[in-house]
Amino acid sequence: MEQVKCECGHVNPHGTVFCESCGKPLEEDTSKKLLDMRYEGSARRSQTYNKTIIDKIWNFFSSVKVGVWLIVITLVASAIGTIFPQEMYIPPNVSPAEYYKDQYGWAGKLYYELGFNNLYGSWWYMLLIASIGVSLVICSLDRVIPLYRALQKQGVTRHPTFLQRQRLFSASQVADENRVFSQMKERLIKRRYHVREENGNILAEKGRFSRWGPYVNHIGLIIFLIGAMLRFVPGMYVDKVLWIREGETKEIPGTGGKYFLKNEKFIFEVYEKGKDNEVFNAAIDRVGNGTVAKTYQTNVVLYKRVGPIVPGEEPKLKKVKEYNIRVNEPLKYDHYALYQVDFKMNEPNKMAFNLIDKATNQSFGTVTVDLHNPQSSYNLGNGYRVELLSYFPDFYFDDDGNPATKSKIPNNPAFVFKMITPDKPKGEVSFVAIRQTIEPFGNNKYKMAFAGLDTRNVSGLTVRRDFTLWILGIGGVIFMIGLIQGMYWNHRRIWLQRVNGEVWLAAHTNKNWFGLKNEMKHIIEGTGLAMPIDQAEVEKKAAQGGDRNGATK
Amino acid sequence: MAQLSSTLLYIAFILYLIGTFFFGGAIRDKKEKPSTNRWSMLGIVITIVGFVSQLGYFITRWIAAGHAPVSNLFEFTTFFGMMLVGAFIIIYFIYKISVLGLFTLPVALLVIAYASMFPREITPLIPALQSDWLHIHVTTAAAGEAILAVSFAAGLIYLIRVVDQSKPSKRTFWLEVIMFCLITTLGFVAVSTAFSLADYEAKFTWVDKNKQQAEVVYDMPALVGPHKGTLEKESADRFEPLVHMPAIINAKKLNTVIWSLIGGTVLYLLLRLVLRKRIAAALQPLVKHVNLDLTDEISYRAVAIGFPVFTLGALIFAMIWAQIAWTRFWGWDPKEVWALITWLFYAAFLHLRLSRGWHGEKSAWLAVIGFAIIMFNLVAVNLVIAGLHSYAGS
Numbered sequence: 001m002e003q004v005k006c007e008c009g010h011v012n013p014h015g016t017v018f019c020e021s022c023g024k025p026l027e028e029d030t031s032k033k034l035l036d037m038r039y040e041g042s043a044r045r046s047q048t049y050n051k052t053i054i055d056k057i058w059n060f061f062s063s064v065k066v067g068v069w070l071i072v073i074t075l076v077a078s079a080i081g082t083i084f085p086q087e088m089y090i091p092p093n094v095s096p097a098e099y100y101k102d103q104y105g106w107a108g109k110l111y112y113e114l115g116f117n118n119l120y121g122s123w124w125y126m127l128l129i130a131s132i133g134v135s136l137v138i139c140s141l142d143r144v145i146p147l148y149r150a151l152q153k154q155g156v157t158r159h160p161t162f163l164q165r166q167r168l169f170s171a172s173q174v175a176d177e178n179r180v181f182s183q184m185k186e187r188l189i190k191r192r193y194h195v196r197e198e199n200g201n202i203l204a205e206k207g208r209f210s211r212w213g214p215y216v217n218h219i220g221l222i223i224f225l226i227g228a229m230l231r232f233v234p235g236m237y238v239d240k241v242l243w244i245r246e247g248e249t250k251e252i253p254g255t256g257g258k259y260f261l262k263n264e265k266f267i268f269e270v271y272e273k274g275k276d277n278e279v280f281n282a283a284i285d286r287v288g289n290g291t292v293a294k295t296y297q298t299n300v301v302l303y304k305r306v307g308p309i310v311p312g313e314e315p316k317l318k319k320v321k322e323y324n325i326r327v328n329e330p331l332k333y334d335h336y337a338l339y340q341v342d343f344k345m346n347e348p349n350k351m352a353f354n355l356i357d358k359a360t361n362q363s364f365g366t367v368t369v370d371l372h373n374p375q376s377s378y379n380l381g382n383g384y385r386v387e388l389l390s391y392f393p394d395f396y397f398d399d400d401g402n403p404a405t406k407s408k409i410p411n412n413p414a415f416v417f418k419m420i421t422p423d424k425p426k427g428e429v430s431f432v433a434i435r436q437t438i439e440p441f442g443n444n445k446y447k448m449a450f451a452g453l454d455t456r457n458v459s460g461l462t463v464r465r466d467f468t469l470w471i472l473g474i475g476g477v478i479f480m481i482g483l484i485q486g487m488y489w490n491h492r493r494i495w496l497q498r499v500n501g502e503v504w505l506a507a508h509t510n511k512n513w514f515g516l517k518n519e520m521k522h523i524i525e526g527t528g529l530a531m532p533i534d535q536a537e538v539e540k541k542a543a544q545g546g547d548r549n550g551a552t553k
Numbered sequence: 554m555a556q557l558s559s560t561l562l563y564i565a566f567i568l569y570l571i572g573t574f575f576f577g578g579a580i581r582d583k584k585e586k587p588s589t590n591r592w593s594m595l596g597i598v599i600t601i602v603g604f605v606s607q608l609g610y611f612i613t614r615w616i617a618a619g620h621a622p623v624s625n626l627f628e629f630t631t632f633f634g635m636m637l638v639g640a641f642i643i644i645y646f647i648y649k650i651s652v653l654g655l656f657t658l659p660v661a662l663l664v665i666a667y668a669s670m671f672p673r674e675i676t677p678l679i680p681a682l683q684s685d686w687l688h689i690h691v692t693t694a695a696a697g698e699a700i701l702a703v704s705f706a707a708g709l710i711y712l713i714r715v716v717d718q719s720k721p722s723k724r725t726f727w728l729e730v731i732m733f734c735l736i737t738t739l740g741f742v743a744v745s746t747a748f749s750l751a752d753y754e755a756k757f758t759w760v761d762k763n764k765q766q767a768e769v770v771y772d773m774p775a776l777v778g779p780h781k782g783t784l785e786k787e788s789a790d791r792f793e794p795l796v797h798m799p800a801i802i803n804a805k806k807l808n809t810v811i812w813s814l815i816g817g818t819v820l821y822l823l824l825r826l827v828l829r830k831r832i833a834a835a836l837q838p839l840v841k842h843v844n845l846d847l848t849d850e851i852s853y854r855a856v857a858i859g860f861p862v863f864t865l866g867a868l869i870f871a872m873i874w875a876q877i878a879w880t881r882f883w884g885w886d887p888k889e890v891w892a893l894i895t896w897l898f899y900a901a902f903l904h905l906r907l908s909r910g911w912h913g914e915k916s917a918w919l920a921v922i923g924f925a926i927i928m929f930n931l932v933a934v935n936l937v938i939a940g941l942h943s944y945a946g947s
Contacts, residue, residue, distance in 0.1 A: 038908070064908035068901050075897040082887040082934070089886075103762060104801060120885045214907075271677045279555050279617050283674035296680050327680035328878045339880040340680075462880045472882070476869050483861045511857070511907075514648070514850050537846060 008159070013146075015043030021155035023162030034535060035165040037508055040154070042146030062142035067135045074128045081119035084111050133225045136218045144215045151208060156198035158506075160499050166506035167513070168520065168532035173502055180503060180527050184496055187523050193494070202496040211510065213486020220479025227471035238465040242338070245347065245372075246456045249303070249317075254463050255336060260303040260317055266343055266457035269295040296340050297326045298459040302333060325461065335465050342460025348410045350454040353432070355386060355419055358447045364421070366451055371410035383422040386448070390416035395433055403431070419446045492516055494523075505532055554617040555675060561610035562631065566665055568603030569638065569658050572596050576654035580839055593651040600654065601642060607635045618675045621688030625676050626935055629691060630668030633931070636692075636699030637661040640855070644703055648851055652843055657706040663735065666742045686874035693866025694892075698927050700859030701899065707852035708920030714843050715914055718834035725831060731921060732832040733821055740816025741809070748773045755791035757782040762800035769805055773812050779804040806936060849913050852920050853906060860899050867892040891930040898926055 002014040010021035018025045018041040025035070035041070046062035049055045060066055084107075090099050096117055100108035115122055163169060174180050185202060188195050193204035231237045240253040242261070249262040271292045273284050284292060303317035323331045331338040348371050354363045365380030371393060378386045394406040395414035403414060414433035420426075424445060431438040432448050492509045505524070509516040513534070520532060575596030611632065614622040622628040641657040678687070709731065716724045755771045759779035769779055778794025782804070798804040821832070828835040871892065872882035883889060902919045905911040911919070 064904050068904050068909070071897050071901045071904070075894050075901070078890050078894050078897070081885065082890050086885055088884075105799075276677060277619060279675045280677040283672070283676040286672060286674065292677055293679050294677065326683075328684040328686075330877065330880075337880075341880060464880055469876070469882075472872075476872075480861065480865060480869065483864060487857045487861055512850070512854065514847060 008155070008157075010153070010155070013043040013149075015048030017041030017043075018162065019159070020150050020153040022157060022159045023154075024159035025161065025165075033165060033539060034167055035162065037166075039143055039147050040150035042150040044142050044146050046142045058138060058142070061131075061135045061138040064139065067132070067139055070128060070132050070135055074125075074132065077119065077125060077128065080116060084108060084116070086120065087117040129225070133222060136222055140215045140218045144212070147211065151211065154203075156196045156203040157201045158203075158495055158497060160497075160504070163495055163497060163499075163504050163506040166495075166508055167536045168507040168516070168534060170505050170530040170532040171499070171502045172505070172528065172530040174528045177498060177503060180529065181496065183527055184523065184529075188494065191519065191523065193492075200498060202494075204494040204496070205492070207489045207491045210486055210489035211491045213482050213484075213489075215482070216485055217479045217482025220475050220477070220482055222475075223478060224472055224475030227468045227475055230468045230471065231466075236467045238336070238463060240463040241341075242461045242463055243342075243344075243458055244298075244461065245349070245458045251315075252336070252338070252463055254465065257309050257315070258305055259320075259333075259336065260305065260315065261338070261461075262301040262303065263459055264299040264301060264322075266459040267295055267297040267299070268293070268343060268345060268457070295326065296343060297324055298340055298461065299324050300331065300338075302331065335467070337464045339462040339464065340459070341462045344458040344460070346455040347458050348413055348453055349456040351413060352451040352453070353386075353417075353448040354451045355380060355384060355421075356447055356449045358445060363449075367448070369413075369415065371413050383420075385420040387418040387420065387427070388415060389418050389429070392433075415448075417448050419444070419448065421446060490515070492519070494520070503529060505529055507532055554613050558610050558613040558617060559673075561606050561613065562665075565603045565607035565610060565635075566662065568599050568606060569662050569665075572600040572603060573655060573658040573662070575599060576651045576658065577839070579651035580655065580842070593654070596651060596654055597642070597645060600638065600658065604635065604638050604642060607631075607638070611635065614675065620678050620682075621692070622675070623688060623691040623695070624678055624682055625672070627668050627671040627673050629695065630671070630931065631665055632692065633695045633699055634661045634664035634668065636696045637664060637702050640696070640700040640703045640859075641706075644851060644855060647854075648847065650843070650847065650851070652710055652840055653703075653706060653851065655839065656710055657703060660702065660706060660735075663738050663742075667738055670742060670745045681878050684874065684878060686870065686877065690866060690870040690874050693862060693870055695866070697859050697861075697863025697866045698895075698931075700855055700862055701927060702924055704852045704855035704859065704920045705924030707848050707855060708917035708924075710840050710843060711845060711848045711852060711914065711917040712921070713833050713836050714840040714845060714848070715917075716833065718831060718837060725833065727918075728833045729831055733817065734925075736821045736824070736832075737813055737817030740818070740820050741813035743820070744773065744812045744816040745809075753791075755788040756785040757788075758785055759783075759804075760800065771805055771808065773808060775804075775808055776811050777804050777808050845913070849916060852917060853912075856899060856902060856920070856923075860903065863899070864896060868896060887934050888930065891926070891934050895923070895926050895930060898923055 006019035579593035759782035774792035
């Protein structure tokens, strides 16, 4: 690799803008008065090489301009995704193609056809995020290594042009140079500057660590993105739904048969006037009494299976703990978390019917059908018997007009009973649904009369296990540390040097020049040194030829 | 307690208003340096008293409700206004420039007035909000947004100072657009207040997008009526809509927007008539002594301070709470996405500034756009794009 030797004797890597040690410009560019101090004039790979395809890719992604464009494109794309709801938020039982067209007309149709209904999961959105990730890595590497080198190698004694071309600069003649230097040194140390001396020159520096802030926060972001990607690795992430009725014990899905859950009770409460804090009365009145939810809670018992899994055999369970799962208070155990997400009140559980004589209304006994596990025959004694020929838990008439069921959930139970009595030993057939009785074979003597409904509440829980969370957490913490490090501190340097019988003072900061100027004022007070002039401001004023609005300061 | 709380908020509002005039006086006072004269001293003292009073509102309301008053649109927006004043007070003590007060306080006043147009009752918490993360997440996010909003105020000062008003240009046009938006907010407040004082109410029966009959109550005369909407018997004497909207458009909200625009336009035109020049041109003399580099630095400094706070509150705390309440830390809910958009925007802002040297005017325009995004997330996402966060609306 080529190297460039400066007149001070320091050997710089090829591509360096000004000497790492003394600051003398290596590539003479006198068009600008001030030195460009970004990245300390260090040799960045992207600015130096552009031959191979790798160089070109590297240079593309190392550009902040490209990075900002990627951010802006992602920003616009994200905004487009909020115009209409994403597919995950539309009702689950409709076809998305029809839904978008029905709800939002031609715009919705176009939205769907462009694939914006699943925008955040689309390949091109993923590609954008991935590009930002690549840009983060390359941008950081391209800058942080040379910057580190430049800050490590920086010398105390600087070339006079380096000082002259700093934004804050002054040259003064003082009576007693040594006194001024020792006074300044003392004050700088008091202000927590790290002071280095060489040949009677001073370099005072503080907050250098803030220069690493951007790179630290980029590392945090990369860790976060990696964590988000790991979600797609099997086994890292479990997301299941568990619907569980009161009194039921069920295997928790996603746990591989290890854990079971019993739902003792589901509780749903609303805010009511008179019962709750009376400051809420006005708000309750506005939306209606009893319409604001207060509690969704499932009282559960968690069980663990003991012994091996034997197919077809009832599992042996050991109680682990009792817990009340509420929104915001999931049950956590062994990396699993169970969340309250949904519920269904009063799902039919058992239905009772009386076998009666239609003429006399005399009852011959009660049949109670367990809607989840119906018996096929119910013996009422004295020769009275009821057989359940067919059962439709979620009954409707299909296209051919035949009774059928939509699901196994007893939302709308219907039954075909055969009533066997001493006087009708062959039995009478009756079709019974809610508020509806059909007698397919003519006029029956007997009837199954509705005698009561027992309901249960069903709780909808989400089962989660996410091994990526801690990685995301670490990424987030590192990101915040980097952000604070870079934003709440700044890197200030002050050079004090003897040049041709004068004392030259120059200062630089990576941000917050106002703060640095204030600090300089305090430091030089009474030393006889001239307050450094802000050459950037002078330059700007000169360029504008005074103030264009006529106002003067 | 609830009564006391409202009174304290009212006092705070009045004090901010008085404070604004004092900061105005500080600039007019030619004898002394604006940063140290008596006017600005009084201005900042009054502002601080106002802030303490609003803090009193916040605390008493918290005690009365039993939960942090950041659970609905009124409470959140008011809190945002309070944080804006708080951020201003901090920045004032760093940089000591009165003109910042002259611009930040009116923005805070507008924000609080806007908030008061929404239902102000103390609402009980639905289960998803019953968590300590409510106040942790919401207050940090609001504080971050408020600090970022100070950057908007500084950017606005910069633009008013620097944009050449001697001839019309793209810059004068967009600067007037900003002024018009601020005045329209005032228009919304004025129109809503006027109709609410007049107790205007018109009940409509209409047909919603699922072809169901529904009822809607307008509190402003219906310029645009709901889909197939007809006035109910009790409101038969009310204003008949000029046009009816299709079912997918929320006609009531659109009607409010139209009224606000009318109010804003009337106010704007009146001001133009009185001033006989652009609003920004009329404001220019107020900022003529402003140090541009310092204003630019304040604008940037506010972003530098606010960005980490915003990240913590609106993204990190938000994700932690979402993981607890909604089972997932991120779900592409519109509010979440717009928080991400805000974050991306300010990230781009910082990169443009630090690496591409976008200082001064460019940076000031960006600060304005950033504030527009924050306001969009606060207003439009709550009221227009319904999502999981929509209960934060009315």
